[in-house]
Amino acid sequence: MDEGGVVTEDEIAEGLVRLGLDSTSSVLVHASLRSFGRVDGGAEAVCRALIGTCGTVMMISGTWDLTGVAAPPGLVRPHNAYFNAETWAAFDEALGSAVPFTPDLPVDRWLGRVAETMRLGFAHERSTHPLFSFLAIGTHARRLIEAQRLEWPLGPIEALAELRGHVLLLGVGHTSNTTIHLAEQQLGRSRFYRYAKVAPGSWMELPNVSGESHRFDEIEPELRPVTTELRIGDCRARLIAVEDVLACASRLIVTDPAAMLCRDQDCRCEAALQQRLAILPC
């Protein structure tokens, strides 16, 4: 980083190499552009560094803000922690203002500028889940994207584990680490039904959408021995094998069904816990 605090594409690429990444690596990236400080070339420079260094780059490209709707009136699943439209008129109005998923929809803003820049500026594969799509670039992009199913949205992360891939956290915490949700779901926890517009006047119920992650940083001490960490500019960059995240999160949840969940009865955490308890022997 120079005296003006500006990080360059080369410095980002160099940091990724120092983390141990190369053209044989497959990574699921969760990134905060702002965490770097100022980046010469902005989000595009981050994308070029990632694509230029790693063999395969995957990011979450969800469109919930545009495609998601409330549950219809009266449709209440057990332990589902969601809200219903109060009337069918209100539901139809919300359905009217939502849009069905198409591959050219922008990535939700809360998923960060890097994913949206990746979508806009670089040839990619993108899955078509109405709420929770992934995009991927590089060697194994198609294999990862094809691993997503409507009823199992986190399938691409399972495929990434088979490739011995890694989770790369760039300036974000484990609250952004979706792989922990996969471990939860494999153990019957955090499997929610959610709803999306899929065509004019039509909506779909989608199972196994993940829930709350606000306590996921509690996994940090457990993962530290298998985490590679360094700074790129101001960005705290962490690399962890997908298999290690899954094994560690699973161990915590098997030991304590409420691991990484809060105890607020009104939080989605409570519904996730009840789902897990429901499948445990009494």
Ligand SMILES: [Zn+2]
């Ligand atoms: Zn909570």
